[in-house]
Amino acid sequence: QVQLVESGGGLVQAGGSLRLSCAASGRSFSDLDMGWFRQAPGKEREFVAAMRWSGSSTYYADSVKGRFSISRDNAKNTVYLQMNSLKPEDTAVYYCAARYSGTYYQESVYSYWGQGTQVTVSS
Numbered sequence: 001q002v003q004l005v006e007s008g009g010g011l012v013q014a015g016g017s018l019r020l021s022c023a024a025s026g027r028s029f030s031d032l033d034m035g036w037f038r039q040a041p042g043k044e045r046e047f048v049a050a051m052r053w054s055g056s057s058t059y060y061a062d063s064v065k066g067r068f069s070i071s072r073d074n075a076k077n078t079v080y081l082q083m084n085s086l087k088p089e090d091t092a093v094y095y096c097a098a099r100y101s102g103t104y105y106q107e108s109v110y111s112y113w114g115q116g117t118q119v120t121v122s123s
Contacts, residue, residue, distance in 0.1 A: 002026040002112040004096045009117030012086055016121070020081040022096030022114055029077040033099050035110060036070060036081045038092035038119075045095070049081060050104035059104050064090075086121045093118050 008020040024032070035050035049070040050059045058070055069082040079096060093116040102109025 002029075002032065002098050004098060004112055004114035006094065006096045006114040006117040009094060009119045011120045011122065014086060014088055014121055014123050016086050017082070017084045018086065018119060020083065020094055020096075020117060020119070022079045022081075024077045024079070024098065030074040031100065032112075033101070033104065034070075034072060034079040035097045035099065035104060036079075037095045037097060037107065038090075039095070039116075040089075040092040043092075045107060047105040047107075048094070051079065061105075083119070086119075088121045088123045091119060091121050 003025045005023050006020060008018060012018055031053055033053050036048040037045050038048050039045040047061050048064055049068055051070045051072055055072055067085045072079040095116045096114040097110035098112040099110040
């Protein structure tokens with residue numbers, strides 16, 4: 001079993017930055033591929049970014065490519081999402097998730113989810 005706890009959300013003006021953190025506990029964090037998803041009001045949850053367990057590969061949704069960056073610190077059992085040049089359309093609840101295998105952008109392959117952290121970008 002793996003527990004995930006996100007932090008770092010908040011209110012920021014358009015053009016600003018935030019860094020989300022996701023702390024993992026339980027089974028070996030270094031075995032897990034990690035991902036970030038988000039859900040805006042009235043919309044389905046969508047893929048944002050993912051990283052392989054080794055850190056060798058990263059993946060991004062087109063909407064955030066060049067602005068967001070995913071990273072991980074296996075020594076701290078933590079994955080990060082650095083969000084720059086934020087836009088009002090980035091407003092959503094952001095979720096951290098963990099998987100052992102499967103296609104990185106598919107929700108169904110993620111076995112563990114955090115509770116989410118709210119990010120609000122004002123115009």
